[in-house]
Amino acid sequence: MPVEEFVAGWISGALGLVLGHPFDTVKVRLQTQTTYRGIVDCMVKIYRHESLLGFFKGMSFPIASIAVVNSVLFGVYSNTLLLLTATSHQERRAQPPSYMHIFLAGCTGGFLQAYCLAPFDLIKVRLQNQTEPVAQPGSPPPQYQGPVHCAASIFREEGYRGLFRGAWALMLRDTPTMGIYFITYEGLCHQYTPEGQNPSSATVLVAGGFAGIASWVAATPLDVIKSRMQMDGLRRRVYQGVLDCMVSSVRQEGLGVFFRGVTINSARAFPVNAVTFLSYEYLLRWWG
Numbered sequence: 515m516p517v518e519e520f521v522a523g524w525i526s527g528a529l530g531l532v533l534g535h536p537f538d539t540v541k542v543r544l545q546t547q548t549t550y551r552g553i554v555d556c557m558v559k560i561y562r563h564e565s566l567l568g569f570f571k572g573m574s575f576p577i578a579s580i581a582v583v584n585s586v587l588f589g590v591y592s593n594t595l596l597l598l599t600a601t602s603h604q605e606r607r608a609q610p611p612s613y614m615h616i617f618l619a620g621c622t623g624g625f626l627q628a629y630c631l632a633p634f635d636l637i638k639v640r641l642q643n644q645t646e647p648v649a650q651p652g653s654p655p656p657q658y659q660g661p662v663h664c665a666a667s668i669f670r671e672e673g674y675r676g677l678f679r680g681a682w683a684l685m686l687r688d689t690p691t692m693g694i695y696f697i698t699y700e701g702l703c704h705q706y707t708p709e710g711q712n713p714s715s716a717t718v719l720v721a722g723g724f725a726g727i728a729s730w731v732a733a734t735p736l737d738v739i740k741s742r743m744q745m746d747g748l749r750r751r752v753y754q755g756v757l758d759c760m761v762s763s764v765r766q767e768g769l770g771v772f773f774r775g776v777t778i779n780s781a782r783a784f785p786v787n788a789v790t791f792l793s794y795e796y797l798l799r800w801w802g
């Protein structure tokens with residue numbers, strides 16, 4: 515089983531992640547809190563009350579977990595394609611797999627990575643939603659003092675299953691949309707690359723960026739529900755499950771609720787995924 519894909523997936527994911535984290539914090543706040551009027555208002559308030567550090571809340575765990583999560587995504591994707599089409603990464607330029615195979619491999623990768631991602635994503639969302647200024651002397655400490663403390667408190671209060679709160683919504687969000695992610699990427703690369711050649715850096719950047727946007731636009735409705743399920747249970751349980759969360763969110767806020775954060779998600783998705791795919795392709799070419 516080729517391991518390069520796993521390592522390339524990890525490094526490229528980490529680069530994309532740091533670049534996108536400030537956007538991600540704004541997105542999570544907009545999706546789960548009602549105090550902000552929009553993207554700019556949210557950014558200004560975070561900066562004023564919590565300084566630049568406020569944008570990087572909750573980042574240490576994703577950095578640690580991206581090794582597992584992105585290497586599972588890219589490793590499973592690539593190895594599923596190998597199973598389905600019997601072509602390795604290098605051979606795929608000459609013999610491109612069918613879109614059906616790409617979609618299925620993407621879904622498989624998405625499904626398995628969601629399972630690894632769930633507890634890390636939960637902790638990230640809980641930390642990002644703490645609005646207290648970072649470490650102010652004299653003020654009461656925030657509920658969670660850091661990722662390990664957060665994980666331990668959730669485990670203590672809600673048990674092992676508590677760490678998987680929102681995991682169902684996450685799995686539903688990622689399985690089909692990771693299929694869309696890889697289809698868009700491969701489709702655009704194929705379109706703009708002469709037969710049998712490797713795509714140029716510009717093509718990889720643009721195809722990666724649009725793959726990110728396309729999959730995030732499709733993923734946003736379930737992303738909102740996922741974030742809400744993850745915040746639920748912090749004080750008192752409000753939702754009975756994914757469906758209940760959907761129904762009551764729509765009842766209270768209208769259908770528009772499903773597109774909360776879509777603009778910021780797309781703005782984040784382009785650079786993050788352009789960088790992710792560029793470094794992924796180059797690492798594999800370099801090693802291949």
Ligand SMILES: C[N+](C)(C)CCCC[C@H](N)C(=O)O
Nearest residue numbers: 688691692695729730733786
């Ligand atoms: C499937 N879904 C849309 C959720 C994610 C697709 C892109 C994943 C990438 N690591 C990123 O953070 O943008």
